[in-house]
Amino acid sequence: MKKTKLLFTLSIFALLSFDIIKNTYFFNPPQYFPQPTYDFQKNPLDSNKIELGRLLFYDPLLSANNSVSCASCHSPFNAFAHTDHDLSHGIFDSIGNRNAPALFNLAWQKSFMWDGAVNHLDMQALAPITHPSEMGSTINDVIEKLNASEEYKTLFFIAFQDSIINTSKILKSLSQFQLTLVSASAKYDQVMLGKDVFSDQEKNGHQLFKKNCAICHTEPLFSNFKFETNALPVDPSLNDLGRYSITQNPEDKNKFKVPSLRNLSYTYPYMHDGRFATLKEAIDHYTSNIENSDRLSPALKLPIKLTSNEKVDLIAFLLTLNDKEFVFNKKHQFKKISIETKE
Amino acid sequence: MKILIFIFLFLIGPLTFGQEALNIIFQPKFETENLVINKTYLFKTDTLKINSFKCYITNLKYYKNDSLVHVSRKRAHLIDATDSSTYYISEHKFFRFDELRFNIGVDSLTNVSGVYEGDLDPSKGMYWTWQSGYINFKLDGTSSRCPGRKNKFYWHIGGYLPPFNTLRKVSLKLNKSHPRQIYIQLNKLFEEIDVSEVYNVMSPSDKAIRISNKLQLLFKQVP
Incomplete structure (x- = not known):
C-alpha cells in the first residue's frame, strides 16, 4: 500500500515536470488580434489548471442541487451560448432575465455580463454560481463539495501543488479554461x-x-x-x-x-x-x-x-x-478525467 | 563543533531576544462595553442587536513625527466580530510610532485586480458576486426603530467607482497612554445615521455614501 502511494506521488511529480508548458502554447491568437486585457502573469496558463477548469466548467456540482453546470447554458456546440433559448435557464426550472452570452475571446474583455456587472474574468463565475435563478449555490458550498471529493483534491494538488481548495484556485482554474476559448479560425x-x-x-x-x-x-x-x-x-x-x-x-x-x-x-x-x-x-x-x-x-x-x-x-x-473549428474543437468539450485513488 | 553552536546561537539570537512582536488591537465597542454579537443593547429609545460586524482595514501605515516608520505586512485585514482573534494586527518587528493611517475598505485597484486569497477571499461574505466589488464595512442587526422586515437592518457599505466610492481614509494621532489599542465605537453610527430611515443598504448608492462618510468617526484611541 505504501508502494502505491509512493508511486502515485512520484507520478504526480512526473506530471508536474513534464506538463507545464509555456503560456503561448495554450494561448496563441493571430498577429492581427490586439493585446489581450487579461493579465496572464497573475495566472499563467498551464495544462493542469486548464484541464481542472474544464472539468469544473462541465460539473453540475457547482449548482446547489448538482443539476446545472456552466455548460448547461454555455454549450460548446453553440459557441458557448444557449441556442434556441431567449432567456437563460437555471436551477429548479427557473428562468433568468437575459440571454446567455457566447463565451470566446474573453481575454480581450474588460468587463463581463451584458451590463458589465463583473469587472474581471476571475470573478465572473461567482455571479452564476450564487445567482438564485442560475446555480443557486454559494462559493463555500462549492468548496465543501469539492473538498469531499478525493478526485478533485488530487487534481487541485496536481494543478497547484497544494490540495487545499479555495475560492482563488477554483476561479483561476475556470478562468484558465475559458481563456483558451479563442475563436480565430473562421x-x-x-x-x-x-x-x-x-x-x-x-x-x-x-x-x-x-x-x-x-x-x-x-x-x-x-x-x-x-x-x-x-x-x-x-x-x-x-x-x-x-x-x-x-x-x-x-x-x-x-x-x-x-x-x-x-x-x-x-x-x-x-x-x-x-x-x-x-x-x-x-x-x-x-x-x-x-x-x-x-x-x-x-x-x-x-x-x-x-x-x-x-x-x-x-x-x-x-x-x-x-468558426466551425472553434465550435467543434474537442479540447473545449467535456472530457472525463479519472484518477485512480483506490488502494 | 563549538563553532557550529556559536553560529547557531548567532543566527537564532535575534529571533529570541532582540525582536518583540508588535500588536495593534481594533476592539469593536458598543458604548462602554466590548461588542457582543446578538446581545440586546438599550440605546436611547432603541433596542438594538448586532448580528454581524465585519470591516476591512487596509493599507495600514505607522508614523512617527509625521514620517513613515512601518508599512503593515498584510495588504488587507478583515475584522470579524464572530472571531476576536481578527481584532489583532501583528507586525513582526518592534518600532515606536505616534500615528496610524489606514483605509476603511478595499481600494479600487484591488477591486479590479481579480481574485485574492486570505482576508480578501470572496468567500468571506464581503464580496458582491452579482456586481463586482468588496463590501468595505458590514453591520447587520435588528433595531426596534427599524421599519424593515422583522426590524432587520442591513448596512453593507461598498462601492469603489465614483460617484459611489465608499473607501474612507483614517489617520489617528495617538497619545502615549494606549498607543496600540483602537476602539471601533459602533454606537456612534446609530447617533449619526437614523436606522428608522436608512436600513437596507446593499449596493453602491447615495445611502452607502451617507454611511461611509461617518465611518471615520467610529475609530478612536482608547482614552
Missing part, C-alpha cells in the same frame, strides 16, 4: 491570413459592414466591448435597463455591452433578451426600427439604409465569421 480569419479569399458577395458584404456596423462591432474581435443603446424598446415584462442598474447613471439607461458577431449562426437568438430569432430580424431592426433618442449610440444617429440585395451580401459576410 473563414474571415483565413482571409486575413491570406489563406482564403472572400467571394464577390462576401467582399461587398464586408464593405457594407465596415461602413455601417464596424464602429461598434470592431474588427477583428467584432466588438468594441463598450456599452451602447441600439434603440430596442424596453420589454415591460423584464424592465431591464442594462448598464444603468450598475452605474445608476441616467446616461446609461438601456445600454448593453456590444456583443461580438463571431459565430453568429451558432448563437441565436440575438440581443440581450434573445428577442430576435433570426439574423434577418436583427438587421431589419437596424435598418427600419431605430428611433432617435439622446442616448442612442452616435454610430446609429445616421440611418442605416440597405437594399434587400445588400442585406443578403451583408449576411454572406457575417457568415464568414462562423
Whole structure:
C-alpha cells in the first residue's frame, strides 16, 4: 500500500515536470488580434489548471442541487451560448432575465455580463454560481463539495501543488479554461491570413459592414466591448435597463455591452433578451426600427439604409465569421478525467 | 563543533531576544462595553442587536513625527466580530510610532485586480458576486426603530467607482497612554445615521455614501 502511494506521488511529480508548458502554447491568437486585457502573469496558463477548469466548467456540482453546470447554458456546440433559448435557464426550472452570452475571446474583455456587472474574468463565475435563478449555490458550498471529493483534491494538488481548495484556485482554474476559448479560425480569419479569399458577395458584404456596423462591432474581435443603446424598446415584462442598474447613471439607461458577431449562426437568438430569432430580424431592426433618442449610440444617429440585395451580401459576410473549428474543437468539450485513488 | 553552536546561537539570537512582536488591537465597542454579537443593547429609545460586524482595514501605515516608520505586512485585514482573534494586527518587528493611517475598505485597484486569497477571499461574505466589488464595512442587526422586515437592518457599505466610492481614509494621532489599542465605537453610527430611515443598504448608492462618510468617526484611541 505504501508502494502505491509512493508511486502515485512520484507520478504526480512526473506530471508536474513534464506538463507545464509555456503560456503561448495554450494561448496563441493571430498577429492581427490586439493585446489581450487579461493579465496572464497573475495566472499563467498551464495544462493542469486548464484541464481542472474544464472539468469544473462541465460539473453540475457547482449548482446547489448538482443539476446545472456552466455548460448547461454555455454549450460548446453553440459557441458557448444557449441556442434556441431567449432567456437563460437555471436551477429548479427557473428562468433568468437575459440571454446567455457566447463565451470566446474573453481575454480581450474588460468587463463581463451584458451590463458589465463583473469587472474581471476571475470573478465572473461567482455571479452564476450564487445567482438564485442560475446555480443557486454559494462559493463555500462549492468548496465543501469539492473538498469531499478525493478526485478533485488530487487534481487541485496536481494543478497547484497544494490540495487545499479555495475560492482563488477554483476561479483561476475556470478562468484558465475559458481563456483558451479563442475563436480565430473562421473563414474571415483565413482571409486575413491570406489563406482564403472572400467571394464577390462576401467582399461587398464586408464593405457594407465596415461602413455601417464596424464602429461598434470592431474588427477583428467584432466588438468594441463598450456599452451602447441600439434603440430596442424596453420589454415591460423584464424592465431591464442594462448598464444603468450598475452605474445608476441616467446616461446609461438601456445600454448593453456590444456583443461580438463571431459565430453568429451558432448563437441565436440575438440581443440581450434573445428577442430576435433570426439574423434577418436583427438587421431589419437596424435598418427600419431605430428611433432617435439622446442616448442612442452616435454610430446609429445616421440611418442605416440597405437594399434587400445588400442585406443578403451583408449576411454572406457575417457568415464568414462562423468558426466551425472553434465550435467543434474537442479540447473545449467535456472530457472525463479519472484518477485512480483506490488502494 | 563549538563553532557550529556559536553560529547557531548567532543566527537564532535575534529571533529570541532582540525582536518583540508588535500588536495593534481594533476592539469593536458598543458604548462602554466590548461588542457582543446578538446581545440586546438599550440605546436611547432603541433596542438594538448586532448580528454581524465585519470591516476591512487596509493599507495600514505607522508614523512617527509625521514620517513613515512601518508599512503593515498584510495588504488587507478583515475584522470579524464572530472571531476576536481578527481584532489583532501583528507586525513582526518592534518600532515606536505616534500615528496610524489606514483605509476603511478595499481600494479600487484591488477591486479590479481579480481574485485574492486570505482576508480578501470572496468567500468571506464581503464580496458582491452579482456586481463586482468588496463590501468595505458590514453591520447587520435588528433595531426596534427599524421599519424593515422583522426590524432587520442591513448596512453593507461598498462601492469603489465614483460617484459611489465608499473607501474612507483614517489617520489617528495617538497619545502615549494606549498607543496600540483602537476602539471601533459602533454606537456612534446609530447617533449619526437614523436606522428608522436608512436600513437596507446593499449596493453602491447615495445611502452607502451617507454611511461611509461617518465611518471615520467610529475609530478612536482608547482614552
